[in-house]
Amino acid sequence: MDAALLGQLMAAGLFLLIILVLMTGYIVAFTLGGLAILVGFAGIAVGAFDQSLFAALPNRFWGVITNPVLVAVPLFVFMGVVLERSGIAESLLTTMGQLFGSLRGGLALSVVLVGALLAAATGVVGATVVTMGLLSLPAMMRAGYDPKLATGTICAAGTLGQIIPPSTVLIFLADILQGANSAAQLSLGNFAPDTVSVGDLFAGAILPSLVLVAAFILYIVWKAIFHPETCPPVAMTPAEKAGLGLRIVGALIPPLLLIVSVLGSIVTGVATPTESASVGAVGALFLAAVKLFADAYLGAEGDPKRDIRLFWFWLVAIAVLGATAFAFGAAGLLNTMLGLLAVALIVILARGDLRRSYLQTLFYSSKSTMSITSMVFIILLGATAFALVFTQLGGSAMVQGFLENMPGGQFGALFVVFFIIFILGFFLDTFEIIFIVIPITAPVLLIMGVDPIWLGVMIGLLLQTSFLTPPFGFSLFYLRGVAPRTITTPMIYRGVIPFIVIQLLALAVLWIFPDLATWLPNELFRSDAPGTEGAPPPPPSFDEGGGEDEFL
Template sequence: MIPLLMFLAVCLALMLGYPVAFTLGGVALAFAGAGVLLGGFDPTLLNALPNRLYGIMENQTLLAVPLFVLMGVTLEKSKVAENLLNAMSRLFGRFPGGLGLSVTLVGMLLAASTGIVGATVVTMGLLALPTMIKRGYDPALATGSIAATGTLGQIIPPSIALVLLGDVLSNAYQQAQLNMGIFNADTVSVGDLFVGALIPGLIMVALYMAYIVTRAIIDPTCAPPVEDDSADQPPLLKQCVQGLAPPLLLIAAVLGSILAGLATPTEAAAVGALGACLLALLQNQLNRRNLQEIMISTTKVTCMVFAILIGATLFSLVFRGFNGEELIHEFFNNMPGGVFSAMLLVMVVIFLLGFILDFIEITFVVVPIVGPVLLAMGIDPVWFGVMIAVNLQTSFLTPPFGFALFYLRGVTPDSIPTTTIYRGVAPFILIQIVTLSLIAIWPSLATWLPDIVYNS
């Protein structure tokens, strides 16, 4: 029961508001100390901790985290989103639900450019929400579409979530193969997850747009068309080209270099960071003040991620020291339904944990525990990773601790109650669950493109 108590203690401490990194490390050390005093834990297992921490620091894959964060924060300052939204609004605004479609498309392009959920939600909330409310959009539909579209940065590459998940899954896959006696272990690369997540991400975008158009057709008053009254703006074609060119060029540089095999995800992240800085420079937004804010924000996010990873490494080590992995392996093997039931249970647990925990916490706590066991049962690692990524995306929208809801609430007028935001995101949570179900039924949605790219 000790591994189960460790997990429950972490969840309880996180719900009480304690910092994630210190909670993971503190709970692990407390249980390890109690295990040494009372018996049942071998303290020599902690000798492996320095090597694991050094491995984190020299991990080339994790180097992509600060680079992608730098790229996202820089783009937030470069007015790319503002120019893109203006162009898309003029292009689609005349159609029913046109502003909603514009928000979805802009959010998709920002997700493929930045990979940061918070930046997208706040930017779209500041730029699009006032216009949508002024044009007569239902506040629930407006806030729901902005919050949900912002979460596309979780699944559409380049995504920081996929970078972190790829590293954790790679370790879990190697551990699973070692448990099976395979010592020349393969790995799961971040590039595999990037390519595997493309089709599911586009499916989700299509479902978002279909929902908005359907709502506009059923009830035209909730998403009315908007006449183009921008007589003082440049021609529509010119504005669309100027708005679309910067993000599309950046996407082509980052994702194109990965898909073409010209760069690893880490190298592509460096290209993206440089490209974002050049875009900000061309927009005259790379002044000293903005550059200082970009550096501080990048450092804060990077330190947070690595501190959590260090705490999670210690927690995972102590958890295995109490034979937690064997306990889960035995539990899954004894479940009726085999692999299907085990996978279903893990997906349900991750979804429920999304109501109270952040995606980083779930990635670093749950995946190292269940990953080796499920992968040893024969589950495709890319499909498994994409399933987790789509599932974790719901954690940004599920109250009470959905971070996209927090971000949007911070920039939403007081006249729109929080319950309206909750009501607005509910259909989009259902769409995410539908997407997850489609990937579960047809795993090739996640595995077909990686097979084509890497085996052709």
């Protein structure tokens, strides 16, 4: 048998074998890297794989570890974990629940809004789902909510961290699409292609994520109007109503301050995503210090005097931070945050109880960040070995031929890839899908003329469903772990189905209106860039059948 054909068969067998082994629950990184190396040695034995390529594997590993773009990942993870452990997320959830709880569906609305805010401030799905499950689910059950609506809302709102910047999923997607786009454009004869940066995908995801949040809210409003018995209002006590406005301001300012500092610096071009991640990490430490300081010196939770003092404190802090950011950019903002953090730490460390609390928060946040980051990067190293072996066995050429010969041209190829990702989301984690499927399929789709920013946002939105789809959706597991025994697993599964349908409808809207993903990054980063006129064309809408001749 011809060595090239044999290599392609081995590449297809490697892909299927990895999917099967992953479904058994074996360690992802060892599955990807181990099976790839074993199949590579088998390819050497039959003459389908060049053994010298294995010598390049350490350099590839080193390139992954030293990639400056990926430095943002542990910083954003650390930022999210600090906010969760410091109690800022809990305060926000409690206060927003009091704000909307008196409305039918108000608690569910507060969960969605808080989920969106925490996603933009943290991007940590597991911590968000667990926090809302511990705090909101009991309150919703006491209020008489339908368990399916309550659990579905919490799971769906918790997964918004997958698509709302600063999402670690978008960071990895941007890194993969950057390389894929460069290779695709070079193969098409474009030797000065536009780059695909993390900032592009962050900007591209903003409008689609807002559409998704609005769709969740509209569904809850529809339930409140036509099925009011599923989401009754909550009676507010006089103590909860007193000073609610000031508490709302005090609870909203910390996450909003972090969102503006991080995303604002990226969108305005003041800082790169990695630089803004450092601002976010320092900002989270500062907010945690302020939370401890307020608990110790400004009064207890619910004390009106505390609310007034916090209001004036944040008013002054915003004025100082805004002035330094305007005058000196991201560097001035970071230095000011460091200075305020130093002052807060001096006050905190003077008291033994506060010192222990802050150091415990720092220790557990660092430990959790190390665990999450190590898990993701070891999977990435295994995926690097898989990509090398799969590509050199001829798998990429096989995939390219398969997609280019799909009926419907570009539309058919996109539909098949998206369908495969959706099905794999029932069984595999988000990062597993990213590192296995995207490096294989993205270069082919980009050669066929798909806009890389639109493709990245579409994939990010689709991958979000992997956290919701039974039977292995991670958000379902997170909520199952903290839900009371009266909430059964089938209830959780049935509860997320409407939100999965909403996400699929949001994908259809983004497919029909691709400008939702491409307009903002083009306005911010590419309107004056040279060579914009040579950028890839936008993706097709449903009424464009396409054909192979279009892409030749």
